[in-house]
Amino acid sequence: MKRQSFNHKAIWLCIVLSQIIPLLWYSIFSDGAVSFGDIMNKYLEADMNSWLFVASVVGAVAAFYFMAWMFIQIPVDSGQGGLIAGLLIGATFNLVSIMSAGALLTESISFAIADTVANVLVFGLTGLILGEWRHYEYLDLDKGVEVEEDVASFQEN
Template structure:
């Protein structure tokens, strides 16, 4: 039996996607206006953006993508359906509930929780698809 290894190229594609997806998700093309309305934010609030959230996003994406790749390797994820299911359960267990509870205590609408956790679901599902299909084996 071949030994599964982490495909670093696939992981870095996932990391890049995890930067692109939120940029689209929170743009005017998708949920940007509704997100700003529900967050009670205005465009002026973003006049001088800090680079810190972008750096944090990149670093967190590196950690998340490598962790998922390692988990898929250890769990011997066999196919794309397994990758999608595991990614969905990661989201369900570790993301959507936590975001919803924080938003409830912050008196934020549930629609905001769905927008904020929705892009993470898309990120995780795409990561799950790529990492479960784009495998690398030891020689």
């Protein structure tokens, strides 16, 4: 019997992208004085609080493994279905909370919106990747061994 399991490669790809996409997104909306290189240097400075970066990675690990588990429980069988689910998850859990927190913390409303959209994009892309690139395990009765395979939705038809 074929059963879907965690695709660790896809999940870790999403975790890496969740750290890169906001940096690129913020560099688009910066006032011109801050470049992508400046933002990267801030993250790499030794005297910066690296626990924020660690917390971001740990949060992404927890969120994306939970999202992958949800996609197994509620069968998401295509990239399109994953994209829709990811955008809905990103919008419902991030839209109001991040935007309102950003606005209350004396950030400009444009930065609060940009911050929210970056998170929604990360969840949408994660949904697309996890929905499209799935991992299955099954027992090959002819060989008597357990087989693992990564499958994209276009390969299943």
